[in-house]
Amino acid sequence: MLTLVDKPTSQRASNPRPHAVVIGSGFGGLAAAVRLGARGYRVTVLERLDQPGGRARVHRQDGFTFDAGPTIVTAPFLLEELWRLAGKRLADDVALVPMDPFYRIRFDDGTDFAYTGDPARMRAEVERLSPADVAGYERFMDFSRQVCRVGFEELGHVPFGRVRDMLRIAPDLLRLHGHRSLHAVVARHIRDPRLRQVFSFHPLLIGGNPFRASAIYGLIAHLERAWGVHFCLGGTGRLVEGLVALIAGQGGAVRCGAEVARITLAGGRATGVALADGSAIAADIVVSNADSAYTYGTLLAGQARRWNTKKLARARSSMGLFVWYFGTRRKYPGVDHHTILLGPRYRDLLADIFDRKRLAEDMSLYLHRPTATDPLLAPPGHDAFYVLAPVPNLAGGQDWARLAEPYRQRIAARLEATVLPGLADSIVTSRVTTPQDFADDFLSLRGSGFGLEPVLTQSAWFRPHNRSEGVENLFLVGAGTHPGAGLPGVLSSARVLDSLVPDASSLPRPEAGEPR
Structure with a gap:
């Protein structure tokens, strides 16, 4: 028999807000918790490891501090928005330093390329290596700007829960060569093999092979130019600490060492979670920031219809x-x-x-x-x-x-x-x-670094949806769902929930004496 582990009944009575449970404390889960807290939910984040952050945990060893996972911050406005939702300012808690250059790319022959956000300096770098490719570089960056506007600014926070959502963007996908690989599109504009590497490597940052990742991921070049590449002083772990503090300030909680064994169901609806220690936590909604394959294959005990065991076995995992x-x-x-x-x-x-x-x-x-x-x-x-x-x-x-x-x-x-x-x-x-x-x-399927590989047939509607198929009140965030991996991607996956999860005030309030 499962024991309810939650706030005592007297505390629940004094805090009758609907309860949201978030499984996993990666950036997607923490961002979802802040957004849900801002919309009136009482949020509990459950993390099986001994510290929050998921892949963004921190290793401290012999006087050194090592970020375990993400090391750069792009599109910082997504973080600033989370702090505003909690009534705070990001700059008061975290210092982001712009990188210059973004990267130093060193080729095997010893030559290098300083990759920056400055258009004039980038033109000069391209011209230094291959004068004939300057015009092609400009055309590629114009392509990147267009695909960023559509793929990130317009659609990055929009759910793809219905096939007609995919059909609606099909003309843009074709116009922006989304059916081609990024390397193929780069090669249409740039001839020098070194520069082809420089402008096609970005899918590797989110687990994709540039030779088959959709050209839509060419948006990253413009995203970096538009909003910069930053480093968080103190390490990326400072962002995790800041988000945990925001959740606490909203009245939520992050519990470490709390392993979820399964998502509990009743009548096709998620009702909470059962923990590995035999206890259970009831919830009005459940958000999984776990690997999407683990969510469907284990936490739902293989009961999912679309993402069943056979489909997961056929799916392509990132490297x-x-x-x-x-x-x-x-x-x-x-x-x-x-x-x-x-x-x-x-x-x-x-x-x-x-x-x-x-x-x-x-x-x-x-x-x-x-x-x-x-x-x-x-x-x-x-x-x-x-x-x-x-x-x-x-x-x-x-x-x-x-x-x-x-x-x-x-x-x-x-x-x-x-x-x-x-x-x-x-x-x-x-x-x-x-x-x-x-x-x-x-708990990553096949030990992959970024969940499902970002190919076109595993993107947008073809990816596990942010609103779970077949299970009411269950939502997914993180690298394994839309829009995908990378810090902007997982933060945007939490943004998607704003259009899927009802405000807490719209949920029916529990009857007197009924625990929530």
Whole structure:
């Protein structure tokens, strides 16, 4: 028999607001909680790990602070809106610093490209590498502006719960080449193979292969130019702390170490959650920020009609991530905050990762040096780093317990030979995260880093809907639902709920003496 774990009846009587339970405290779940709190709900966020944030948790080790997941902030107005909804100002709690350059992209031959938000400087960088591609670059950026207006500004917060929603945007999809891959569209405008990589890599930031991710994801280039790329002083974890404080200020709560075993149902409606410890929490609505495949395959015990076990088995998952966090006893002042080190192969490496599921000998890396902007994230005279390598998800069958250390050593050798000379003798702290950790810690299908792969047939209406199919009062947010992964995507998924979840004041109030 399940025991109700909630506020005591006397407290529920004094706080009769409808109750919303949010499963998971990633950015999507926290943003949903703030929005629901602003609309009159009493919100309880349940997190199975020992700290909030989900993939945005923080590792503190030997005097270093490492953001485990997201390291950049784009479209900060989405965060500012959350603080306004709670009657606060983002700037009073969090300092966002603009990045310049956004990224330093280093090609395998040692040449580099400073990727910024300044149109004149970007034209000059393009001209330095390939004068013949300046006009094509301008055409691509005009394309990116158009697709950002439609795909992000107009549709990023709009639900796609009906097939006619997809049909309505079909003309725009065709006009903006949404049926083509981003790399194919970039290649129509730009000839230099290095610049084709520069302007097509963005889908990798949300788990997509540029050679099959829809050209709609070309919107990211303009999104970054329009609103900038920022870093949060103190690390991205400061944003998590700020959101948790907003929820508390609204009268909600974030409970860590609370694992949800299943979503409880009655008559096809979500009625709350059952916890792994045998207790239960009743709710008027349930919002799942868990991996969408886990929500349908486990939390609903396979009872979903559309996203059933067979369909989930056929679905494409995004790639896996190997992340190495390390600190050095010396500083590397010549290394930018964000560096992308491209390997000798592009298309073939991505085919190894996404299709053949083979762990290749070569690699492309994203290197994050947060102490370039905030020295307080490491002890004095030290640097903190995070290096990420896209790798196959667990469908590749790799044994990461055996492979993790040799692969880390290969990454270290690559870094030492390129941008971090003397690295081997400078490391003072180290830890890694593998696709197996994504499966174990975040319950991610196949240990993928970003949920379902962002291909056209798994986007918008084809993605798990924000309003659950077949289960009333159940809603989804986060990377596994519309509009997808990345900080703007998951924050926008919470925005979608504004048009799906009724205001708390419109729900029937409980009868006298009836617990809620």
